[in-house]
Amino acid sequence: MLRAIFGEPPRQDTGLLLEANEAIRGYLRTVTRTKKGAAPTAQERRYAIWCQSFLRALDEMEQSQYAAVRYGERVKTTFIDRMEREELDDYHRHLYYYNNALIRLFAVLDKLGHFMNERFALKTEKAKSRFSYFTVLRNMHQHKLFTDLEDKLYELKTSYKEPLTRLRNQRNMEIHTINADLLDDLMKAEEAKYGERLRSETEDVRGNLADLEQGCDMAFRSVTTVFRYLVR
Template sequence: MLRALFGDPPRVDSGPLQDAFHAIHKYMNSLTLIPSDKQTPYERRFVILSQSLVRAIDEMEQSQYAAVRFGQNVKQRYVDQMSREEKDDYHRHLYFYRNALIRLFAILDKLGYFMNERLALQTERIKSRFSYFTVLRKMHEHRLYTDLEQQLYELKMKYKDAVARLRNERNMEIHTINADLLDDLMKAAESKYGERVRIDTDSIGSHIADLEQGCEMTLRAVTIVFRYLIKHPAAAGSRPPHRQG
């Protein structure tokens, strides 16, 4: 959809994005193969949750793509050197970057909720408002589904630094102040009166690199979880979770 803004051809799914979509759809197909008159509300619920993840992943990827494309148009290092079009592209870059950032962690939260429900982890007994990372910690501390938890833990550690930076930005964006406004305040505090306002184009590249890492981790986590559920269809249910050694 957003590729049309740049006159680019429609997306062709590949790599981690294709793997995530394939794993989710294969899991959904395993549930929808059950005749509709025999499907339980439990099974239909997970079809709907899976569809929600597919839509969220699509929106995250599109926002990431737009953030990169608009960011590539920012060339000048000083605001007063920018044309009106370049300023607009800079703000479009920020808009889609923030959108991708928020959707990335929304997907992780959806995945954490999905895992908690599907694997009957009962994480809400520890924390009423929990995240994907809370779910991982619960699995690790209670040695639940250890083969799945180990894969997700290794993935988390591989992308740890980039995701930590993204999470700090997400928290800043949601709870305090927009990241770009914070940058403006910091620059204003450090600069002298009348000094030119500078855009750190290098930071655009580093932010985009972190976002790419975060999106990749998220897609790989989704793939790991859904492939596990396909391979272990009886892993859990509405009953209390069992332990795996």
């Protein structure tokens, strides 16, 4: 969908995205396959809808990441006040899609956590009413639930710990604290009172995108691991 913005053809699924989608569709076939003349149960229909939701969520995450990368490639200037209008617009478009991908990344993980909690009857809500994917993993580890699956997911979490921590902090700042762009505007207005020139630097575009790629890879691999486990 978003590739059309850049005059490109629709995406052809490859790599980790393809593996995740195939794992989801493999499980989807198992919950929609019924005996002749029998209708799917309410629970089977619920899981089938959840599968479709995962396919959509992964698609939206990947597309947002892709657009963030493409606009980020156009940002060359370090200081915002030295940007020409076109580059400044591309920088703001980059931030829009980067923040969108960031939020969607953790939404995918939390969706996976809630799915696992119900599918495996983990009862994480007894420990914490509002829980995240990472809370579910901690619950599995503490109570030794589905240890073969938990070991694989914990290894993924550990392998991507550093970029995920940075991404989580950015996500929390984006959602819960003052927007960084608005803060820059406030600083500019305050400093202008004293005749000082604002030298506002851009975000670390390259570093942020590298972390985002790692975070998305972790999400794809985690989804693949869970859904392959279900159809073993």
